[in-house]
Amino acid sequence: MERTTSRSKIVCCRDLGPTAMALLTEHGNLEVVVWTEDRRCDRGWILENIPGATGLVVSTTEIVNRELVDTAGPNLRVVSTTSIGYEHIDLEVIAARKIQVGYTPDIPTEAVADSAIMLALMATRAAGQSYSLVKNNGWPTLSRSPFALCGPQLSTTPFSPTRTIGFLGFGRIAHAVLTRLAAFGITHCIYTPRPGAAVQTARDAQLKDKHNLQEIASVDLSTLAGRSDVLFILTPGGSATHHLVNSAFLRQMKPTSVLVNNGRGSVVDSIALAQALSEGWIWGAGLDVVEEEGAPGGVTSAHPLVSEPRCVVLPHLGSVALETREEMAWLTARNVLAGVLGEELPVALDYSAIV
Numbered sequence: 001m002e003r004t005t006s007r008s009k010i011v012c013c014r015d016l017g018p019t020a021m022a023l024l025t026e027h028g029n030l031e032v033v034v035w036t037e038d039r040r041c042d043r044g045w046i047l048e049n050i051p052g053a054t055g056l057v058v059s060t061t062e063i064v065n066r067e068l069v070d071t072a073g074p075n076l077r078v079v080s081t082t083s084i085g086y087e088h089i090d091l092e093v094i095a096a097r098k099i100q101v102g103y104t105p106d107i108p109t110e111a112v113a114d115s116a117i118m119l120a121l122m123a124t125r126a127a128g129q130s131y132s133l134v135k136n137n138g139w140p141t142l143s144r145s146p147f148a149l150c151g152p153q154l155s156t157t158p159f160s161p162t163r164t165i166g167f168l169g170f171g172r173i174a175h176a177v178l179t180r181l182a183a184f185g186i187t188h189c190i191y192t193p194r195p196g197a198a199v200q201t202a203r204d205a206q207l208k209d210k211h212n213l214q215e216i217a218s219v220d221l222s223t224l225a226g227r228s229d230v231l232f233i234l235t236p237g238g239s240a241t242h243h244l245v246n247s248a249f250l251r252q253m254k255p256t257s258v259l260v261n262n263g264r265g266s267v268v269d270s271i272a273l274a275q276a277l278s279e280g281w282i283w284g285a286g287l288d289v290v291e292e293e294g295a296p297g298g299v300t301s302a303h304p305l306v307s308e309p310r311c312v313v314l315p316h317l318g319s320v321a322l323e324t325r326e327e328m329a330w331l332t333a334r335n336v337l338a339g340v341l342g343e344e345l346p347v348a349l350d351y352s353a354i355v
């Protein structure tokens, strides 16, 4: 039977939770179709439900490309992603159809910064190895050597009074990480800016003052690799950053250094990092993202980084904190609703500057 309803349809590839979903379901004049299973949304399900939709809610695991937009048809006005990143959306296709994109760029800042500090501490202090040891009844067998399970210390000490922190990507989240690191007595901050970004002398002078740093400097990639005690990767993915951290980069790092990736997995060559860890080019790594995470089958215990004792791998949980996720869900719902109603989105991606 043909559909006779004139209600706009919103397809949600994520259940945004009771509060945010109520904004859509209680509107009264919308058909809301939701993927309710607690696993990644099935591509076949999206393609089956998207025809005729006006709004689409996705997260970073749903690829929004020509196939999907064409299958949706001419009604599609807005894609609302519950994420900071938008690499999963083909912006050229979206721009050609004048579809609006809503996203949640600012909300996860603090949660991701918390997670970066957690990973830095876990990786420096061998938390992954120690936790496995206890879980596997190894505590009684632990050597009481003063150096058993010892790792480099994040905070400065009177005998080791300097620490250099590197940032690959120096945006909002990096600044929030730096704020937290001030409490560890960090003394030097180096970073590589986005290609083409102007050096921000006044901002850097302010940060230096605020965090009591001896140095803050924009540097090239080799210097970043060679000087960082802890290197935080907080840059978007895509072709501009693909495998910036490769064998050549890792070989320049210090054997006591630690790498933390809360940006995108594609920035780091996994095979090169596994080799760097197993051969001791660097001390350890804390990863919230891995380049293979989107691959069929995902990342398993056989992955060379998961099996590396000095590597802590988490399944992309940077923004997974209750308060943050609720706020992201709320904004995602407001964005899709506004788009469907033909109103200005609360937080729209200005893709005119990108495509």
Ligand SMILES: O=CC(=O)O
Pocket: 060, 082, 083, 084, 085, 086, 108, 319
């Ligand atoms: O990676 C997470 C996001 O883009 O929000």
